[in-house]
Amino acid sequence: MSKQSQDIPFFAAMLPFIVMIVTMMTTIMIFEGSPHIPLLIGAVTAGIVAWFNGYSWEALESYIYDGIKKVLPAVVILILVGLLISSWVAGGVVGAMTYYGLEFLSPDYFLPALLLICAFSTLMMGSSWSTIGTLGVAGMAAGTSMGLPPAAIAGAVVSGAFFGDKMSPLSDTTILASGIAGANIFTHIRHMLYTTIPGLVIALIVFMFMAHSTDAGELSQSIGTVVNSLQANYIISPWLFIIPLLIPVLATSKVPAIPTLLIGIVLGSLSYLWIQGGDMKTLFSVLQGGYVSDTGNETVDSLLSQGGLESMMYTVSLAMIAMIFGGIMESTGMLSALVGKVVRLARSGRSLCAVTVGSSFLTNVVTAEQYISIIIPGRMYAQSFRDKKLHPKNLSRALEDGGTITSPLVPWSTDAIFVYSALGVSAWSYAPYAVLNYSVPIISIAMALAGFKIVYQRVSETDDSAYTQETNDPSLSYKR
Numbered sequence: 001m002s003k004q005s006q007d008i009p010f011f012a013a014m015l016p017f018i019v020m021i022v023t024m025m026t027t028i029m030i031f032e033g034s035p036h037i038p039l040l041i042g043a044v045t046a047g048i049v050a051w052f053n054g055y056s057w058e059a060l061e062s063y064i065y066d067g068i069k070k071v072l073p074a075v076v077i078l079i080l081v082g083l084l085i086s087s088w089v090a091g092g093v094v095g096a097m098t099y100y101g102l103e104f105l106s107p108d109y110f111l112p113a114l115l116l117i118c119a120f121s122t123l124m125m126g127s128s129w130s131t132i133g134t135l136g137v138a139g140m141a142a143g144t145s146m147g148l149p150p151a152a153i154a155g156a157v158v159s160g161a162f163f164g165d166k167m168s169p170l171s172d173t174t175i176l177a178s179g180i181a182g183a184n185i186f187t188h189i190r191h192m193l194y195t196t197i198p199g200l201v202i203a204l205i206v207f208m209f210m211a212h213s214t215d216a217g218e219l220s221q222s223i224g225t226v227v228n229s230l231q232a233n234y235i236i237s238p239w240l241f242i243i244p245l246l247i248p249v250l251a252t253s254k255v256p257a258i259p260t261l262l263i264g265i266v267l268g269s270l271s272y273l274w275i276q277g278g279d280m281k282t283l284f285s286v287l288q289g290g291y292v293s294d295t296g297n298e299t300v301d302s303l304l305s306q307g308g309l310e311s312m313m314y315t316v317s318l319a320m321i322a323m324i325f326g327g328i329m330e331s332t333g334m335l336s337a338l339v340g341k342v343v344r345l346a347r348s349g350r351s352l353c354a355v356t357v358g359s360s361f362l363t364n365v366v367t368a369e370q371y372i373s374i375i376i377p378g379r380m381y382a383q384s385f386r387d388k389k390l391h392p393k394n395l396s397r398a399l400e401d402g403g404t405i406t407s408p409l410v411p412w413s414t415d416a417i418f419v420y421s422a423l424g425v426s427a428w429s430y431a432p433y434a435v436l437n438y439s440v441p442i443i444s445i446a447m448a449l450a451g452f453k454i455v456y457q458r459v460s461e462t463d464d465s466a467y468t469q470e471t472n473d474p475s476l477s478y479k480r
Contacts, residue, residue, distance in 0.1 A: 007333060007337070008049065008050065008053045008332060008333055008334050008337055009337070010337050010338070010341050012049050012052075012053065012334075013049070013329075013333075013334035013335075013337040013338055014338065015045060015049055016042050016043075016045040016046035016049055016325075016328075016329065016334065017042070017329075017338065017365075017366055019041060019042055019045045020038055020039060020041065020042025020045070020325065023037070023038035023041050023042070024038035024039070024042075024411075024412070026038075028411075028428065034314075034318070035318060035411060035412045036317060036318055036321055039318070039321045039322050039324075039325050039368075039412055040321050040324070040325075042325045043064075043321065043324045043325035043328055046325060046328040046329055046332070046334065047060050047328055049332075049334070050328060050332040050334070053332075055332055060328060060332075062331075063327045063328050063330075063331035063332065064324050064327055064328065065327075066327050066331060067323040067324050067325075067326050067327015067328065067330070067331075068320055068323055068324065068327070070323055070326075070327070070369065070371075070372075071319050071320060071322075071323040071369070071414060074319060074414050074418070075316050075319060075320070076258060077129060077257060077258070077261070077418075078312045078315055078316055078319070078418060078421065079309060079312055079316070080258065080261040080262065080265065081129065081133040081261065081312070081418075081421070081422060082290075082307055082308055082309050082310075082311050082312035082421070083261075083265045083287050083307070083308070083309060084133060084134070084261055084264050084265050084268065084307075085133060085137055085306055085307030085308075085311075085422065086286050086287055086290050086291045086306070086307025086308040086311075087264075087265050087267075087268030087269045087271075087272065087283075087286070087287065087307070088134070088137070088243070088244075088264070088268040088271075088307075089137075089291040089293075089304050089306060089307055090268070090269075090272040090276065090278060090283070090286045090291045091240075091243075091267075091268040091269065091270070091271030091272040091275065091276060092234040092235055092236065092240055092271060092272070092275060092276050093240050093243050093244060093268055093271060094137055094138050094141060094304065095230050095233075095234040095236060095304065096234070096236050096237065096238070096240040096241065097135075097138035097141075097142070097240075097241070097244065098138055098141040098142045098145065098226075098230065098303070099227060099230045099231070099234075099236050100238070100241075101138065101139070101142035102142050102145055102146070102226060102227055103227065105142070107146045107147070107148065109208065110142070110143055110146060110148065111143070111148065111152060111153070111156045111207035111208070111210060112156070112204045112207045112208050114135075114139045114143065114153065114156045114157060114160065115156045115157075115159050115160040115163075115203060115204065115207060115436075116160060116204075117135060117139075117160065118131050118132075118135055118136065118139070118156070118157050118159075118160025118161045118163075118164070119159075119160040119161070119163040119164045119200070120164070121134075121135055121160075121161075121164065121248060122160070122161050122162075122163070122164020122165050122168060122171075123163075123164040123167060123168045124164075124168070124170075124248045124251065125164075125168070125170065125247070125248045125251035126164075126165070126168040126169070126170025126171040126172070126174075126251065127165070127170075127171070127251060127257060128161035128162050128164065128165035128171075128415070129257075129415075129418055130247060130248075130251065130257070130260070130261075131157075131160070131161045131164065132157055132158070132161050132418065132419060132422050132423065133418075133422045134244050134247060134264075135157075135244070136154075136157040136161065136419075136422060136423055137306075137422060137423065138244075139153060139156070139157055140153050140154065140157070140303070140423050140424070140425075141303040141304065143156075144299070144302075144303055145226040145299060145300075145303065149433075150423075150424070150425050150429075151425055151429040151430045151432070151433055152207075152210055152430075152433045153423075153425075154419065154423045154425035154429070154430035154433065154434075155430045155431075155432070155433025155434045155435065156203075156207055156433070157419075157423065158408050158419060158430060158434045158437060159200075159203045159433075159434050159435055159436035159437060160436075162404065162405055162407075162408060162415075162434075162436070162437055163196065163199075163200055163436055165404060166192065166196060166400050166404045166405055166440075167189055167192060167193075167196060169185055169186065169189060170251070172371075173370060173371070173374060173400065173403075173404040174188070174189065174400070174404075176371060176374050176375070177374050177378070177396045177397075177399045177400045177403070177404070178393075178396045180374060180375060180378035180379065180382070180395075180396070180399065181378060181382065181385075181392040181393070181395040181396035181399065182382070182392040183391075183392040183393040183395070183396040184393075187393050188393050188396040188397065191393040191394075191396070191397045191453070191455075192397050192400060192401070194447065194452070194453045195397065195401055195440055195443050195444040195447060196401075196405075196436075196440055198439075198443050199435075199436045199439040199440035199443055200436055202435060202436070202439045203435035203436040203439065206435045207435070225297065225299070226297065226299055226300055229295050229296070229297035229299075229300045230295075230300065232295070233293075233295040233300075234276065235275050235276055235277075237275075240271065240275070243264065243267045243268060243271065244264075246263070246264070246267070247260060247264055250263065265287075269283055269287070272286070286307075286308065287308060287309065288308060288309055288310060289308045289309075289310050290305070290306055290307045290308025290310065290311050291304065291305060291306065291307055291308070292305050293305045306424065311421065312421055314421070315417045315418065315420065315421035318412065318417050319368075319414050319417050322368035322369075322412050322413070322414065322417070323367075323368065323369065323414075325366075325367075325368070326366065326367030326368050326369055326372065329366050329367060330367055330372060330376065335363065335366055335367065335376060336376070336380065338362065338366065339359045339362065339363060339376065339377060339380055340380065346384065348388070349388040349389070349390050349394075349454055349456065350448050350449055350450075350451050350454055351448075351449070352381065352384055352385065352388055352390070353390070353394050353395075353398050353444075353448035353454060354398075354444075354445045354448040354449050355381075356377055356381050356395065356398035356399065356402065357398045357401050357402035357441050357444050357445050357448070358402060358445070359377045359380075359381070359402065360373045360374065360377045360398065360399050360401075360402030360403035360406070361373070361402045361403070361406045361441060363376050363377055363403065364402075364403060364406055364407050364409075364410050364413060365410050368410060368412050368413040368414060369407075369413065369414055370403060370404060370407040370413065370414065370415055373399075373402070373403035373404075373406075373407065374399045374400070374403045374404065377399060377402075377403070378395065378396075378399050381395060382395065389456050389457050390454070390455070390456060390457070391455040391456065391457055393455065394454060394455060397444070398444065398448070401440055401441050401444035402441050402444070405436070405437050405440045405441065406437060406438070406441055408427060408434060408437060409427060409431050409434060409437055409438060410427065411426060411427035411428055411431075413427075
């Protein structure tokens, strides 16, 4: 008889994680392969460990399907973004954004400007994926034309997009983290400023330094060639900006992501038919297999040959395999065994905040899913935060500092997979340049251990409402 509630020991729970990491590093760094098979090997190992600990095949099968179900909304978005990119490239939208970007943005400040543009866009929309799939694609084309390293451009896009994803009140991760912790969403956002703004400043300084280290003479010649090629092969008009500008308008009007993307696809397709002079047969081919640029300029052709439904199948398969692994690890309690071991290191409110940041990142690594990295540590540590009389905004900030912001740094996470599919740069390449994404958790842990902006509770004896007053002195607070 299967024992579905059987606890799996810590060292047994570690085995699938170790096997996955070792095979992943070997496959990618030595064999230069893809992460699909290592993740699958990790999932098989997790299943074997669970089976030896009393879980039946029927239970494991249900965990696999549950894991896949969690990624299905992302799969739909991935497919639509593939169609969006191909329709916008064919319709001249990406070409126009690239053209005007090259005309008005100097290489000296292109990277920091791109970071800020992506940050502002995501703050408005609340969706990092929408920003990456639109402004990010155009930014890659423009920046590469300037001779900037693709990995650095992708790092600027990711830094900006996930700054907005973390700080926007419209972001699902911001809403989720504050809800899990029991903090007011705007209190939560204000509390995140202490760790996120320093990370943004550091990123801007780094990108500004990188931009000034480029050779302006060579870039000017390269930019002129690309601009001339775009003018010769596309109808370039500022009116084309109406299409990408409509996306944040729809998002801020609370139109759901899928209808918003569909509207973008339709408008891009109409632009191809009515403005660029394309035909319906070619349009269907472009939407299916992606747009193939044939301008005669190698740089432009490499930049604008992308998109299409088929381009997302690599990403879709990787996302599903990652969630098979994550589904087994989560549902069998192996992830809880790993994270639970870490909480024993927290002997004070300061160390608990630091441990929560690390646990959220660990959950990202194991489950490859941003939302799970918020939900599981949030549930596991909520009582510990209450026991140590910590304000819930400490928990919500720690969850986002370790979960939301680090997700694109994990190469097999759904966020990193999406970035690769949209920008063509893997997390292994852009991670060193995603300065904000790794500086924020470091800053957060350092501030937590130093006790800076760790807020405790002082609850009035005559007031039954929770968290009525705040104090930085734990001796003045008591457990509710």
